[in-house]
Amino acid sequence: MKIDRNLLHRYQQKQCSQEERALIDSWIDSLADGSPEINDDLLLARLASLDERVEASLGVRPIKKQKKWAVAASILIPILLFGGYYANQYLAAKRLTELAAIESPNWTKSVIVMENNQEINIDSIRIGDTLHVGKYSLVKHSNGEIQYVNLPQDDAPIFNRLTTMTGGISSIVLADGSKVWLNAGSELRYPIKFDKSSREVELIGEAYFEVAKQEIAGERIPFYVRNAKKTISVLGTKFNANFYDEPEIALLEGKIALSKTAAQTEAQGLTYQETLLPNDVYSRGKIQSSTDIKRYVYWKNGYFNLNDVKLATLVKRMEEWYNIPIVMDEALGNEVLIGRISRSKKIKEILDLISIALPASYDYKNGIIYLKFEKQK
Template sequence: MKIDDSIFARYQAGKCSAAEQLLVERWLDQLDRFPEPVDTEMLTLLENLDSKMPFIKKRRRQFGWKWLAAASIIVMLTTTVYIYWGQRVEQGRYASIDAIHAPIKSNAIVVLENNTEYDLDKLKRNDTLNTGNYRIVRTQDDEIIYLTDPAQQSKIVYNTIRTKTGGTAHVQLADGTKVWLNTNSELRYPISFGAEIREVALRGEGYFEVAKQERAGRRVPFFVRGNTQTIQVLGTKFNADFTSNNETALLEGAVAFSNQGSSLEQTKKDRFSVRIRPNQVYDGRKIIEARDISRYIDWKEGYFDLNDLNVGQLSRKLSAWYGVEIRVDNSLAQVRLFGRVRRDKSLKEVLDLLGQVHPMNYTMKNNYIYIK
């Protein structure tokens, strides 16, 4: 049987015979042995296929043009199985899976020092919230910044930004440090830092770009404090995941760790016995060399990176983002995935994309979604 563009078109539409499907997949597996194409029509077809499915991205080997074809129609699940994915939706919340959309709001609040809460979605771009002693501004880029009265900066005043399900937030601290918060996370921080130390408390997950600050020729230390771990920052870019994953991924600079939790304004000294360098990840027990450090900040860039992810791990990401409870059959939890999907898609769109690269059907019954 000959490989031609009509077979690719049928494959993309899911209309191939079993023999044609096997032929295409075997051809893709052997792409690295083939010479460069001279058929411009075939190359155009492969590029068009890829543009239809831009979320597919496999990193294990690089084939130039050859991977355009494989990237467009690669099988995302490495094991051929029937999937049962029980997804329990909050009673009465959704009439059907079509109603489960990606969040369109920040779903975040700021808590002032007197415990007053403000919904950040009510603070429009370029608007200002005047608290009396300082002002909170939401910029055109959706960043939260503070304008403070110098007379008030001698006193340490704490605010908290808290994201809810499907929420994210971006705040610039008084020293110029930028922090992005993932969903279901919390950052407690002073609106102005003291002269001797900079410190914030994190619950959940956040990405940090810490500004360098010196006083009298000495670098002012920066600490990220969690319940079970403390990070000493040495001027850097990193992602701190203080959820059950407990992973800190370093993109630039250096960080050190104390495997003990700490609180703001504590007096005891921590011992920072572990230090990592860029492209390394520390999980509280061991240091891991990351093949692709950017996958740890996929949430910040607006997509789910599925590479080296299994179904169980993906289910937790989807549950936190779409606000639904997802249960995965134990036999499927370790099935590996590849590719990436934008987080602005509805849950139905995500499932449809998965269905284009691996045959599956899904139905919703009794507030569960069944995929098989």
């Protein structure tokens, strides 16, 4: 059935007779959605028809369009607000569930880069296995330490690099028996066999050293840890060297000296004018004694150190360990906690502790953690 266009417009303007209105109502009800006869005019007619039917069923007088919109808004806006609130709550809960599923790393995530730039994934070497690589071999001990065996007899220096990724810790026994633990995001460059008169390694990042004493003809052979910012001269001792940012060196046993000149080697005039004794810490250009020296090696034993550590520094360590970016409000950066937290915890557990101890809250969006300052009420 075809309906005249002018009749539809008169219907919309409520200028039809009762017979015409009944005809159009019957026509509208008979049409199915998607009919080729449906167009803008029909939609307008349907709206007008709906208005009249609602008014008739409720027994109310027609109201102006502005009032109709006001009534609709008074119903719709609360629905949208409550719907948006619950949708946001659902999404926030979902994000935190995703965050709670992120586990602490449980492998070394370290590689040895050989002299030919070939990489050996330490996690791929099983405990007790011996890996033969060219002129020498690598063995992985029961405690996870890597050690070189079957070293070549020639004196040609061969340098390797031990590199730990974010979320990794590795340990190695050097050719002289010295042991090194390498923290996350760090690199140690070393010879697989030391020179007879000197022992030198290069460090980027952080490492804990237990340097073996070594002598030739009654004279101790020095051990040097070199970095672009400082060189550490060692005879036989236990110390932690942190070169992530500004140098921080903590001495547990023995005696070490720190360089104070810009020269690269002793032959170029490198001198040592700062000496550390047990329990001394070099930090921010000064040497001070510590009553809790072991906290500087908490990381080696699987903990984050919190004592006298600003939250900004802790957040950096958490980023390096969990490999997750954290955006923090500047107002929280100088906050300080006490104690230590196990690095085996999930990152959400640590964030929960921070939000309890400090005026802070957190959220997780698009793979980024947001740590926010909360004003005290």
